[in-house]
Amino acid sequence: MSDDEPVAKRQRVNDGLTDSELYLDTINRSVLNFDFEPVCSITLTNQNIYVCLTCNAYLKGRGQGSPAFAHSINENHHVYMKFSNQQIYILPDGYIVSSRLLEDIRRCANPLYTKEQLSQFTDEKRIDALGNSFIPGLMGLYPVARTNYICVIMQLLSRVVPLRNLLLLESESYTEPLAYEVGLIIRKMWNSSSLKSTVSIHRLLSAISHLAGDRFGTVNYSDPADFLAWLLHQLNKALSSSMVHKVFQGKLILSESLVQAAIGERDKLKFDEVSVTSKSINFLFLTLDLPPKPVFTEANDNSIMAQVTLETLLKKYDGNTIQELPKQRRRYKLVSSPLYLVLNIKRTQQSHHLKDRNNTTVIFPQKLDLSSYLDEATGSQIYHIVANIVFESDEQNESEISYKIQVKSPHTNMWYEIWDTHVKVIEPEYLFLSETCIQLWEKEKRAKSSA
Ligand SMILES: [Zn+2]
Incomplete structure (x- = not known):
């Protein structure tokens, strides 16, 4: 007999109440947690796993000799949910309970x-x-x-x-x-x-x-x-549909030119741009570079915070601003804007060296108009910020860092800050005080013309 075969399918009736009705009271919703991988805590297998709705034990089941069967007798715990299909069983008898009162439990799992x-x-x-x-x-x-x-x-x-x-x-x-x-x-x-x-x-x-x-x-x-x-x-x-591209993809033109040093008028050194090439690039987010951290003359005064506006950082994509590289110049021109614009504000250079982090404050508005970046803008180019990921370091312990996210509710326009399991309301005026790392901007839908 396999572990999964039911031993009995009839339920007994005691004092007018069926076993299942008696047992449903033993379910302890406050201990239930279906977020872990379904693995049997006794056999460590991941097939045919049931969760005990009294103590949240994950057990292989449900036939005679299975860990779930044994648990039902030894612990006197009788209600179990099968992970793979959210069917709820009474063990050791092995019959299915299909009460609407259990819908919240099934729904919590799936x-x-x-x-x-x-x-x-x-x-x-x-x-x-x-x-x-x-x-x-x-x-x-x-x-x-x-x-x-x-x-x-x-x-x-x-x-x-x-x-x-x-x-x-x-x-x-x-x-x-x-x-x-x-x-x-x-x-x-x-x-x-x-x-x-x-x-x-x-x-x-x-x-x-x-x-x-x-x-x-x-x-x-x-x-x-x-x-x-x-x-x-x-x-x-x-994903079968190209949803990721539909929402995040935009397009820009990257122009690169080689720079050659030459002697100009009055023997002055000048730099000529030669062999300009340009290519079209699809992007899923735009990276913004912070200006170099200022070097303060007063011995490392950390109280002086460097500031820059988001609009200044975005000039990188106006087609005119030059990015200087060794012997090379680059210009980026935004040509097509996405439904959701993700901005990555780069605070570390090589890999993820947090000690060299650039903590410049970025001042940003709640609403951004990108129409001046696009030559042939069709439709709205107004964006509203909907989420802001910020960097947080532990002042006592520099190696401990974390990220929080601030999100705007579309229902109330209130801002919430979510730090792991903690969620609280915050005032939008204070958003830019934290070190912003990643921002999500949503394109405004064009109001339907009243014809
Ligand atoms: Zn149990």
């Missing part, structure tokens, strides 16, 4: 959405099984060790409405593990009947390490922009 639900999200607070409040879509993510850089990118993607909607509607059927796990986290983050106010990223980490090895690990912090670039590339391969 939230599904209809098209109608996508337009019904609000900022209304909900209460989880522990009594904590949360707002669907603004749920904190629980990192593992130093994976906070992954959490902020998941929060960022969750603000990209067309991508979010695609994942909410379709990701349950994805067979590619990374896209499935990204979709599952987004589906859990928007679940208004969630039993938990936070979502853990454990399962996503396994899918990432399977594809990326130790490039994006848990021991050392990685640059969230590197992770975003990698993730978008992977998602673009995995």
